[in-house]
Amino acid sequence: MRRYIAKRLLHSLVVVWIVATVVFAVVRAIPGDPVQLMLGGDATQEAREQLRTQLGLDEPIYVQYARWMGRLAQGDLGESLSTGVPVLELLIQVGQPTVSIGLLGMLIALSIAIPAGLISALHQYEWDDYVATFIAFLGISMPGFWVGILLIVFISQRFEFLPAFGYVGPGEGIRAWFSHIILPAIAVGVPYGGIIMRMMRSSMLEVMNEDYMRTARAKGLSPQLIVMKHAFQNALIPVVTIAGILLGTLLGGVVAVEIVFGIQGLGRLLINSVHQRDFPVVQGSIVIIAVIFVLTNLLVDLLYTVLNPKIKYGDGGES
Amino acid sequence: MSNPMLEIENLHVEFETEDESVQAVDGISFEIHPGEVYGIVGESGSGKSVTALSIMALLDSNANVTADRVRFDGTDLLSKTDSEMRSIRGGEISMIFQDPMNSLNPVITVGEQIAEVVRHHGDVNESTNLVQEMRRKYVTGTSADSASWRRAVELLETVGIPDPETRAQEYPHQLSGGMRQRVMIAQALAGDPSLILADEPTTALDVSIEAQILNQLLDLRDEFGVSVLLITHDLGVVRETCDRVAVMYAGELMEKAAVEELFEDPQHPYTRGLMQSIPRLTDDREMLDVIEGSVPNLAAKPPGCPFQDRCAWAFEACTQPLEEHEVDPGHDVACHLHREDIPEELGEWNSPTAVRTDGGDDR
Numbered sequence: 307m308r309r310y311i312a313k314r315l316l317h318s319l320v321v322v323w324i325v326a327t328v329v330f331a332v333v334r335a336i337p338g339d340p341v342q343l344m345l346g347g348d349a350t351q352e353a354r355e356q357l358r359t360q361l362g363l364d365e366p367i368y369v370q371y372a373r374w375m376g377r378l379a380q381g382d383l384g385e386s387l388s389t390g391v392p393v394l395e396l397l398i399q400v401g402q403p404t405v406s407i408g409l410l411g412m413l414i415a416l417s418i419a420i421p422a423g424l425i426s427a428l429h430q431y432e433w434d435d436y437v438a439t440f441i442a443f444l445g446i447s448m449p450g451f452w453v454g455i456l457l458i459v460f461i462s463q464r465f466e467f468l469p470a471f472g473y474v475g476p477g478e479g480i481r482a483w484f485s486h487i488i489l490p491a492i493a494v495g496v497p498y499g500g501i502i503m504r505m506m507r508s509s510m511l512e513v514m515n516e517d518y519m520r521t522a523r524a525k526g527l528s529p530q531l532i533v534m535k536h537a538f539q540n541a542l543i544p545v546v547t548i549a550g551i552l553l554g555t556l557l558g559g560v561v562a563v564e565i566v567f568g569i570q571g572l573g574r575l576l577i578n579s580v581h582q583r584d585f586p587v588v589q590g591s592i593v594i595i596a597v598i599f600v601l602t603n604l605l606v607d608l609l610y611t612v613l614n615p616k617i618k619y620g621d622g623g624e625s
Numbered sequence: 626m627s628n629p630m631l632e633i634e635n636l637h638v639e640f641e642t643e644d645e646s647v648q649a650v651d652g653i654s655f656e657i658h659p660g661e662v663y664g665i666v667g668e669s670g671s672g673k674s675v676t677a678l679s680i681m682a683l684l685d686s687n688a689n690v691t692a693d694r695v696r697f698d699g700t701d702l703l704s705k706t707d708s709e710m711r712s713i714r715g716g717e718i719s720m721i722f723q724d725p726m727n728s729l730n731p732v733i734t735v736g737e738q739i740a741e742v743v744r745h746h747g748d749v750n751e752s753t754n755l756v757q758e759m760r761r762k763y764v765t766g767t768s769a770d771s772a773s774w775r776r777a778v779e780l781l782e783t784v785g786i787p788d789p790e791t792r793a794q795e796y797p798h799q800l801s802g803g804m805r806q807r808v809m810i811a812q813a814l815a816g817d818p819s820l821i822l823a824d825e826p827t828t829a830l831d832v833s834i835e836a837q838i839l840n841q842l843l844d845l846r847d848e849f850g851v852s853v854l855l856i857t858h859d860l861g862v863v864r865e866t867c868d869r870v871a872v873m874y875a876g877e878l879m880e881k882a883a884v885e886e887l888f889e890d891p892q893h894p895y896t897r898g899l900m901q902s903i904p905r906l907t908d909d910r911e912m913l914d915v916i917e918g919s920v921p922n923l924a925a926k927p928p929g930c931p932f933q934d935r936c937a938w939a940f941e942a943c944t945q946p947l948e949e950h951e952v953d954p955g956h957d958v959a960c961h962l963h964r965e966d967i968p969e970e971l972g973e974w975n976s977p978t979a980v981r982t983d984g985g986d987d988r
């Protein structure tokens with residue numbers, strides 16, 4: 307197991323490196339010059355050259371790449387071209403709302419969708435199944451930012467304590483923090499939860515038809531025990547896989563929802579820095595997103611081994 | 626003779642599907658005595674599993690079960706409530722299923738799968754409420770010191786699993802097919818049953834393992850005196866293991882007899898057809914006599930004998946309702962050839978060499 311984790315971390319490192327390299331190349335391939343954008347149209351040729359040298363942009367690409375990689379290897383993401391602020395500092399600032407909203411959204415979605423899917427499956431074709439299914443499909447068919455707009459119009463307008471705008475860190479009061487992230491979290495959680503609910507329902511229905519469920523009934527166990535002990539974990543196995551894969555979509559949802567709620571998050575930072583061709587910030591944001599991705603995937607895979615005894619990652623096994 | 630362990634009289638099982646109703650079991654009667662191994666043999670789809678599941682009240686909700694009598698150890702099973710049935714299932718009556726891979730839960734250790742039966746039906750005095758069971762499953766695991774776990778290990782040893790302490794900790798996928806079937810048997814024994822319903826317990830296994838498992842079952846019968854209902858489609862298995870046997874066809878029992886008698890003197894055209902389709906090692910015939918034609922559609926069975934379309938001896942009376950004829954004590958045959966008033970030219974059907982050449986289509 308330990309070897310497996312070490313191996314996976316090594317793989318993750320390679321993935322992050324590839325992503326970093328690609329983003330390095332791509333941001334430079336977008337037309338537009340950061341210096342031009344910073345100084346405006348009427349700056350002299352001389353001033354531009356000077357700034358270019360100062361920022362190290364006059365050096366050959368491979369030197370810039372090597373320098374960036376060298377710093378990246380030490381965990382240094384460089385500084386913003388336009389403001390000179392360390393990229394890591396910027397990311398920590400904007401990462402806070404993004405991560406809070408993403409995690410809370412996921413938590414809300416899972417804690418509603420999994421029980422709902424379970425109940426729906428057990429009550430197949432009864433009214434509660436229809437209601438849950440209807441809500442799930444409604445959720446799946448609405449992107450997060452649209453749910454966000456609806457929440458602003460119908461909830462935030464009515465309840466003053468649920469603001470439609472901005473973000474407040476937990477340092478300034480848990481309550482204020484929570485009231486600012488709850489609506490965006492619901493907005494990202496709705497489409498995510500809808501899919502999870504449907505997955506849980508169909509997975510549960512499948513499990514209930516398995517031969518081992520008949521065995522469990524033949525043992526004279528109570529219906530509750532049969533569901534919770536013999537079916538639940540089996541049904542969860544495919545759901546965990548999907549929940550993990552969908553985390554990427556969830557993160558995308560957060561970026562859009564943050565914009566709707568006027569929150570300075572990772573999404574806003576990324577978009578602004580692309581506009582300004584602020585290479586280090588774009589690169590740093592993407593690298594951080596890649597790191598979050600590979601780590602959550604690793605976590606999901608580890609959770610998967612706990613749920614499914616058939617999967618044991620040993621030496622040379624799964625890659 | 627002692628009181629029967631299980632008495633079934635005129636059992637019907639009908640499945641309501643969207644556009645038709647299927648008569649899966651159509652008025653069967655039999656009884657099993659204490660310590661007896663009773664076989665039900667029949668082709669695929671003849672209703673063997675449905676019979677067993679209806680005794681356990683484990684059929685889907687679209688099944689409509691009726692009977693004049695289903696008595697187990699002197700008590701009526703049909704009038705039992707759900708919760709009364711739960712205390713019987715896995716306890717006094719247990720079941721072994723065909724496919725040992727899919728019949729064991731992949732995410733529970735085999736030890737726990739046996740131990741939970743001990744806790745529910747044995748006298749180990751360990752709580753089986755939902756909270757305790759969930760704690761065992763998801764938090765602490767089953768304690769290896771608990772009485773139920775020790776009993777599970779003991780049972781694994783009884784059914785011939787080497788190194789049972791270690792095996793008990795393993796999951797089904799870590800065991801071979803034969804071992805998994807032994808686990809199923811251990812699980813069926815864990816509630817100390819008086820009757821085991823074994824539904825094709827060896828079909829998924831290869832021949833040498835099959836023999837071992839069947840011997841194991843017989844040993845257990847000798848040791849614990851349990852009765853066994855052994856369901857199979859293999860007459861060879863019946864001959865090796867059963868005391869008495871019923872031949873099932875399209876939801877009905879065609880012939881019931883002691884095993885030796887059935888093999889020596891089959892009295893039903895269908896039974897004879899089955900016997901001729903057993904491959905014989907001493908035989909150098911390449912082709913087996915397989916009965917021509919196919920099983921009737923259970924949603925639209927013809928009136929009378931269900932075998933009439935495939936039977937070489939069918940005659941006018943065969944469309945009338947079947948009755949059981951006792952040809953010898955304990956040997957019942959449901960076939961009109963055993964009536965007094967059969968047409969003269971059919972009289973010699975019973976001679977060992979009788980072959981009907983005109984195809985029997987003169988109805």
Ligand SMILES: Nc1ncnc2c1ncn2[C@@H]1O[C@H](COP(=O)(O)OP(=O)(O)OP(=O)(O)O)[C@@H](O)[C@H]1O
Pocket residue numbers: 640641642647649667668669670671672673674675676685687858923
């Ligand atoms: N839930 C159900 N709904 C409708 N029909 C069913 C249902 N369960 C079983 N049947 C039908 O009942 C008939 C008998 O099935 P059963 O499983 O008892 O056969 P079997 O003798 O056990 O065959 P096999 O040797 O293949 O196990 C089949 O025709 C089957 O299609």
Ligand code: SF4
Pocket residue numbers: 893894895930931932933934936937938939940942943959960961962
């Ligand atoms: S002779 Fe008639 S009753 Fe007897 S098996 Fe043939 S068809 Fe059925």
Ligand SMILES: [Mg+2]
Pocket residue numbers: 673674675824
């Ligand atoms: Mg069957």
